[in-house]
Amino acid sequence: MSKNRTPANTDNRTRTRLFVDYDLEYDHAVTATPEQHHYLRKVMRRIDGEMVTLFNGRHGEWLARIAYHGKARCMMIIEQRLQPQRQPPDVSLIFAPVKASAMNNIARMSTELGISRMCPVLTEYTDVRRTNTARLRSNVVEAAEQSARLNVPVVDEPVPLAKLLEVWDPSRRIILCAEIGKAVAIPEALAEIEPGGAWAVMIGPEGGFSQSELDGLAKLPFVTSVRLGPRILRSDTAVAAALVCWQNRLGDWSG
Amino acid sequence: MSKNRTPANTDNRTRTRLFVDYDLEYDHAVTATPEQHHYLRKVMRRIDGEMVTLFNGRHGEWLARIAYHGKARCMMIIEQRLQPQRQPPDVSLIFAPVKASAMNNIARMSTELGISRMCPVLTEYTDVRRTNTARLRSNVVEAAEQSARLNVPVVDEPVPLAKLLEVWDPSRRIILCAEIGKAVAIPEALAEIEPGGAWAVMIGPEGGFSQSELDGLAKLPFVTSVRLGPRILRSDTAVAAALVCWQNRLGDWSG
Numbered sequence: 461m462s463k464n465r466t467p468a469n470t471d472n473r474t475r476t477r478l479f480v481d482y483d484l485e486y487d488h489a490v491t492a493t494p495e496q497h498h499y500l501r502k503v504m505r506r507i508d509g510e511m512v513t514l515f516n517g518r519h520g521e522w523l524a525r526i527a528y529h530g531k532a533r534c535m536m537i538i539e540q541r542l543q544p545q546r547q548p549p550d551v552s553l554i555f556a557p558v559k560a561s562a563m564n565n566i567a568r569m570s571t572e573l574g575i576s577r578m579c580p581v582l583t584e585y586t587d588v589r590r591t592n593t594a595r596l597r598s599n600v601v602e603a604a605e606q607s608a609r610l611n612v613p614v615v616d617e618p619v620p621l622a623k624l625l626e627v628w629d630p631s632r633r634i635i636l637c638a639e640i641g642k643a644v645a646i647p648e649a650l651a652e653i654e655p656g657g658a659w660a661v662m663i664g665p666e667g668g669f670s671q672s673e674l675d676g677l678a679k680l681p682f683v684t685s686v687r688l689g690p691r692i693l694r695s696d697t698a699v700a701a702a703l704v705c706w707q708n709r710l711g712d713w714s715g
Numbered sequence: 716m717s718k719n720r721t722p723a724n725t726d727n728r729t730r731t732r733l734f735v736d737y738d739l740e741y742d743h744a745v746t747a748t749p750e751q752h753h754y755l756r757k758v759m760r761r762i763d764g765e766m767v768t769l770f771n772g773r774h775g776e777w778l779a780r781i782a783y784h785g786k787a788r789c790m791m792i793i794e795q796r797l798q799p800q801r802q803p804p805d806v807s808l809i810f811a812p813v814k815a816s817a818m819n820n821i822a823r824m825s826t827e828l829g830i831s832r833m834c835p836v837l838t839e840y841t842d843v844r845r846t847n848t849a850r851l852r853s854n855v856v857e858a859a860e861q862s863a864r865l866n867v868p869v870v871d872e873p874v875p876l877a878k879l880l881e882v883w884d885p886s887r888r889i890i891l892c893a894e895i896g897k898a899v900a901i902p903e904a905l906a907e908i909e910p911g912g913a914w915a916v917m918i919g920p921e922g923g924f925s926q927s928e929l930d931g932l933a934k935l936p937f938v939t940s941v942r943l944g945p946r947i948l949r950s951d952t953a954v955a956a957a958l959v960c961w962q963n964r965l966g967d968w969s970g
Contacts, residue, residue: 565820565951568949568952569949569951569952569955572946572947572948572949572952573944573946573948573952573956574944574946606947606949607946607947607948607949608945608946608947609946645968645969645970646963646968647963647964647968647969648969648970688968689828689829689962689966689967689968690863690967690968691827691828691829691862691863691864692827692861692862692863693827693828693862694823694824694827694861694862696820696824697823697824697827697828697955700824700952700955700956700959701828701955701959704955704956704959704960705959705963707944708901708902708960708963709902711944712944712945713900713901713902713943713944713945714900714902714903715900715903
C-alpha cells in the first residue's frame with residue numbers, strides 16, 4: 461500500500477511495529493535482527509532516520525529511530541515511550557490442530573482478538589497429528605505487531621486432552637464450544653457470567669468432540685458448554701466467533 | 716476425513732449437501748452436474764444407493780438417493796423432505812475487496828455466519844480494483860453446502876460507495892465498522908437496538924475509510940458507527956467479528 465511509504469511523522473496506526481525480546485529503555489541503541497532489518501529496508505522500505513515502534517510485552521510501546529550502518533546492519537535508537545505496558549483481559553485458546561491454512565487463520569485471528577495463550581490439544585477426532593508450533597509462534601508475533609498489541613500470546617506444545625485437563629488450574633474457567641449435548645446458546649450462557657477472572661475458550665476439531673469427551677468435559681465444574689448459532693462453522697470461524705462473544709461480554713470490547 | 720466414508724444412514728450433520736437450482740419435489744429424478752458428479756464420486760467417494768442432501772433456497776432440504784448410470788452420469792432420486800424452507804434473519808455484508816486469500820475467507824466465513832447478500836464496494840482506499848465475483852459465488856455455494864444453510868447468499872457486482880448509497884433502501888439499516896470518528900463500542904451500540912428489520916454490516920478496506928467517506932456515512936440516518944475492540948483487525952476478522960456480534964444480539968444465535 462502506498463500508505464507504507466509515509467514520512468517519519470506517520471500516525472501510530474500505520475507505523476511499523478516490531479516485537480523484540482530485550483529491555484526497552486530511553487536512549488538505548490538496539491540492533492535489528494537480520495529478519496527485522498530485511499523487513500524494514502526491503503518490505504516496508506523504511507529509510508534512514510524514519511521511526512519504528514518497539515514492544516516487548518513488558519515495558520510498553522516505544523518509538524525508535526532507524527539508523528542503518530551500511531547494508532549489513534540496522535540499529536534502532538529508542539527515543540520515546542508511547543504507552544505503558546497494560547495487562548489485557550486473560551483468555552486462552554484451547555484448540556484442536558487443523559490443516560495449515562486454517563491453523564494460520566486461527567493463530568492470526570485469535571491474536572487480533574486478544575488471546576493470551578494458544579494451547580493446541582489432541583482430541584479423539586483430531587486428524588492433524590503434527591503441529592508446527594514454530595510456525596504458530598511466527599504467526600502470532602506477526603499478528604501482534606500488526607494488530608497494535610503490547611504483548612504476544614504464548615504458544616504451548618500440543619498435549620492430549622486428558623493430559624491438559626489433568627493439570628488444568630480450575631480457577632481458569634473454560635467456555636466449551638460444543639455442537640451437541642447440553643450446550644446453551646452463547647448469548648444466554650455468557651449473560652449469566654459475571655466479568656472477571658481468567659478464562660479459556662475451547663474449540664474441537666472439524667469432526668467435533670467425541671461423546672465421551674463431551675461427557676467428561678461437562679462434568680467439570682469450571683466448564684460452560686455453549687452453542688455458536690444454528691449453522692455449522694469451520695474451526696477458524698468458530699474460534700473467531702467464540703472469542704468475539706467473550707470479548708464483547710467479558711473482555712475489553714466494551715465502553 | 717474417515718467420517719466421510721460413512722454408510723447411507725449417516726446423520727444430517729455429516730451428510731454431503733448439494734445446492735441445486737431446479738425445483739425439489741418428492742420422487743423426482745434429477746441429474747447431477749458434471750462438477751457435482753465428480754465431487755460425489757471422486758472427492759466424497761459416495762457409492763451407488765447412498766444418500767445426499769439437496770437444497771435450492773426455495774423448497775427446504777431433501778434427501779435423495781444416488782444412482783450412477785455408468786461412469787458418465789449421476790442421477791439423484793428425491794425421496795424425502797428433511798425440513799421446510801426457513802427465512803433466516805436478513806443481514807447483508809458490504810465490504811471493500813481485499814486480496815484473494817482474505818476475500819475467500821470473507822466469503823466463506825460470512826456465509827457460515829448467515830449473511831443474505833455480499834455487496835463488494837469500491838472506496839477511496841480500496842487497493843484491489845478487480846473483484847472475481849464468479850469465484851466469490853463458488854465460495855459462498857461451497858460454504859452454504861458445508862454450513863447446513865438452506866439458501867445461498869446473493870453476490871453482487873462491485874459498485875462505488877457513492878453509487879451504492881445513492882440507491883440504498885433506507886429501511887435497511889447499516890452497522891458501519893469504523894476505526895475512528897464517533898464510533899460507539901459495539902456491545903453498547905447493539906444494546907440500544909431493538910431486534911427486527913433488514914440490516915447490513917459494512918467493513919472498509921485495509922486502509923480504512925477516508926475521513927470524507929466517514930463524514931458522509933455518519934450523516935445518514937440509517938447508519939450506526941461501531942468500534943470492534945481496541946486492537947486492529949484485518950478485514951476478514953472484522954467481517955467475522957461484526958457478523959457474530961450482530962447474530963448474537965439481533966440475529967438467530969439466541970435461545
